[in-house]
Amino acid sequence: MSPRPATRPGRATRPGPAFGRAAVLAVLTLGAVLSLVPFAWMLIASTHSSSELFHSPPPFLPGGELLRNLAHLQETIGFGRVMLNSLGIAAVHTALSALLSAMCGYGLAKYRFRGRGLLLGVVLATMMIPLQVLLVPLFQMMASLGWIDSYQAVILPFLANSFGILLMRQGFLDFPDELLESARIDGAGELRTFYQVVLPCVRPQLGALVIFTFMGQWNSFIWPLLMLNTQENYTVPVALNTLTGLSHVDYSGLMLGSLLATLPLMLLFLLFQRQFVAGLLGGALKG
Amino acid sequence: MTSSLPVPLREPDRASAPAPAPAAAPARRRRRSPRTAAWLFAGPTAVLFTAFFAYPLAASLYQSLTARRDGVDVFVGLDQYRRMLHDPAFLHSLANTGLILAVQVPVMIGLALVLAVLLNQSWLRFRAGWRAVFFLPAITTLVAYAVVFQVLLRTDGGLADQLLQALGAGPVDWLNSPTWARISLIGSVTWRWTGYNAVILLAGLQAIGRDQYEAAALDGAGTARTYSGVILPQLRPVVLFCVITSTIGTLQLFDENYVLTRGGPGDATLTPVVYLYKVGFQQLDFGYAAAIAWVVVLIIAAVSLLQFRLYGRERRR
Numbered sequence: 001m002s003p004r005p006a007t008r009p010g011r012a013t014r015p016g017p018a019f020g021r022a023a024v025l026a027v028l029t030l031g032a033v034l035s036l037v038p039f040a041w042m043l044i045a046s047t048h049s050s051s052e053l054f055h056s057p058p059p060f061l062p063g064g065e066l067l068r069n070l071a072h073l074q075e076t077i078g079f080g081r082v083m084l085n086s087l088g089i090a091a092v093h094t095a096l097s098a099l100l101s102a103m104c105g106y107g108l109a110k111y112r113f114r115g116r117g118l119l120l121g122v123v124l125a126t127m128m129i130p131l132q133v134l135l136v137p138l139f140q141m142m143a144s145l146g147w148i149d150s151y152q153a154v155i156l157p158f159l160a161n162s163f164g165i166l167l168m169r170q171g172f173l174d175f176p177d178e179l180l181e182s183a184r185i186d187g188a189g190e191l192r193t194f195y196q197v198v199l200p201c202v203r204p205q206l207g208a209l210v211i212f213t214f215m216g217q218w219n220s221f222i223w224p225l226l227m228l229n230t231q232e233n234y235t236v237p238v239a240l241n242t243l244t245g246l247s248h249v250d251y252s253g254l255m256l257g258s259l260l261a262t263l264p265l266m267l268l269f270l271l272f273q274r275q276f277v278a279g280l281l282g283g284a285l286k287g
Numbered sequence: 288m289t290s291s292l293p294v295p296l297r298e299p300d301r302a303s304a305p306a307p308a309p310a311a312a313p314a315r316r317r318r319r320s321p322r323t324a325a326w327l328f329a330g331p332t333a334v335l336f337t338a339f340f341a342y343p344l345a346a347s348l349y350q351s352l353t354a355r356r357d358g359v360d361v362f363v364g365l366d367q368y369r370r371m372l373h374d375p376a377f378l379h380s381l382a383n384t385g386l387i388l389a390v391q392v393p394v395m396i397g398l399a400l401v402l403a404v405l406l407n408q409s410w411l412r413f414r415a416g417w418r419a420v421f422f423l424p425a426i427t428t429l430v431a432y433a434v435v436f437q438v439l440l441r442t443d444g445g446l447a448d449q450l451l452q453a454l455g456a457g458p459v460d461w462l463n464s465p466t467w468a469r470i471s472l473i474g475s476v477t478w479r480w481t482g483y484n485a486v487i488l489l490a491g492l493q494a495i496g497r498d499q500y501e502a503a504a505l506d507g508a509g510t511a512r513t514y515s516g517v518i519l520p521q522l523r524p525v526v527l528f529c530v531i532t533s534t535i536g537t538l539q540l541f542d543e544n545y546v547l548t549r550g551g552p553g554d555a556t557l558t559p560v561v562y563l564y565k566v567g568f569q570q571l572d573f574g575y576a577a578a579i580a581w582v583v584v585l586i587i588a589a590v591s592l593l594q595f596r597l598y599g600r601e602r603r604r
Contacts, residue, residue: 269419
């Protein structure tokens with residue numbers, strides 16, 4: 001994998017001229033500014049009152065209205081509760097979904113059984129089917145189960161995760177069969193082998209999967225929007241969406257809510273950047 | 288075999304207990320046939336896929352062959368599919384998708400490639416920091432993203448508009464004129480996903496051994512020649528992967544135009560998936576919505592099959 005040590009020290013293609021480097025840095029800086037302006041604006045806007053946002057010229061520095069906006073957000077949509085809902089739903093969904101993906105990926109990678117080809121086909125097919133095809137029948141299903149406005153209606157239908165299954169399967173394919181055999185000979189059951197021998201070896205893939213699944217559920221919008229209809233059950237995106245529908249839109253409250261909705265993911269990304277990128281590449285490089 | 292299903296749900300707790308003695312495993316489990324064990328692992332997922340994927344999929348296929356007449360669903364054969372051929376809104380949504388595929392995807396992949404090559408320069412410092420900055424748009428919560436762009440692009444007093452006026456350019460109706468709404472959509476999709484693709488391409492570049500850069504340098508090739516002649520040809524599979532995922536993403540485009548413009552003004556930024564959402568959940572015309580959904584599925588299947596074949600050929604080279 002890693003290049004031979006001998007090739008490493010001279011990794012630079014000869015030092016480029018200063019002009020070339022300055023040009024590269026200039027382009028990167030421009031890109032970074034474009035990338036960050038909306039976030040900076042979110043930050044600034046959430047510290048001003050709504051009426052100040054659209055003044056000319058607009059505010060360029062943080063103002064002093066942050067706490068007032070926060071209080072207003074709590075008052076109108078119960079933001080604290082809504083954050084907890086989002087956190088709880090995303091955590092439960094992620095734990096279950098990652099476990100199921102790992103198990104299914106392992107089954108597909110290490111066993112030959114009747115129906116394996118069909119299951120693999122279904123896994124691939126789900127990746128091509130847009131969610132919207134399933135919305136109406138799933139909605140009717142949840143309604144007939146009496147699950148509308150419940151957490152399980154948000155969590156359960158999308159637990160089986162094709163991307164995760166394929167990612168984990170890829171990780172398990174590289175796991176040597178001889179080690180499995182020796183674990184079996186030592187008398188470990190299939191499940192014990194899985195949890196104690198195999199799973200620790202795919203920790204990187206599992207880490208990437210956990211982060212991706214959490215992010216997906218945290219950001220999930222359409223399905224919770226259809227399922228949840230009382231404010232105390234709302235997730236953050238659904239709650240913010242109700243704010244955009246009001247006759248008098250509180251833009252600075254919205255910007256603050258958006259900022260708070262984005263912060264946990266930014267934090268997660270900054271902490272686990274390496275796993276994140278590894279997860280992205282699950283498909284691209286190994287295929 | 289019948290008692291095997293609850294086992295995987297209990298097992299994690301046991302596994303996390305401190306080093307249980309191997310002898311504690313019941314002898315029965317040791318001899319469980321591999322086939323049974325396989326279903327232990329794959330079974331729960333198979334049940335979930337059956338209940339929440341296969342069944343609704345079949346239901347929507349049937350639904351696409353029905354129409355609601357006088358309060359009851361009646362079987363109408365392929366009528367809903369024929370309806371699409373003469374439905375201007377649907378045809379507009381296809382044309383819009385074609386436009387985005389032709390303009391946005393190449394521009395975005397090109398920009399991402401440039402960013403990736405710049406980020407791959409060996410003398411560049413704080414690479415992880417740059418990468419994080421460019422990736423940030425892709426992890427933004429959809430609603431947050433929508434809110435920010437609505438505020439930025441607002442006609443009276445939006446930041447983009449104020450900037451233009453400061454430069455002496457006229458007011459631009461970013462979201463309410465058909466042309467500008469399309470440009471705004473393409474711009475915001477590009478803003479959200481360019482960094483994401485750049486990060487994938489950068490990792491592809493980093494997977495190419497450093498010795499290749501050195502060999503090219505020894506042969507007297509400059510940076511530009513090294514990339515165009517040696518490095519980029521090897522990156523083709525990764526580029527193709529980005530093209531495939533972006534194409535599928537475009538064919539399923541919903542989030543961006545739903546929250547920014549609701550597909551408007553008129554049908555200017557309508558895509559098939561936004562259209563089927565409107566038909567289904569606003570007009571409650573479930574049969575027609577299901578038929579549109581299935582046409583989208585067929586288009587995606589055809590396009591991705593084509594691209595996967597290219598991809599397979601590429602990987603074998």
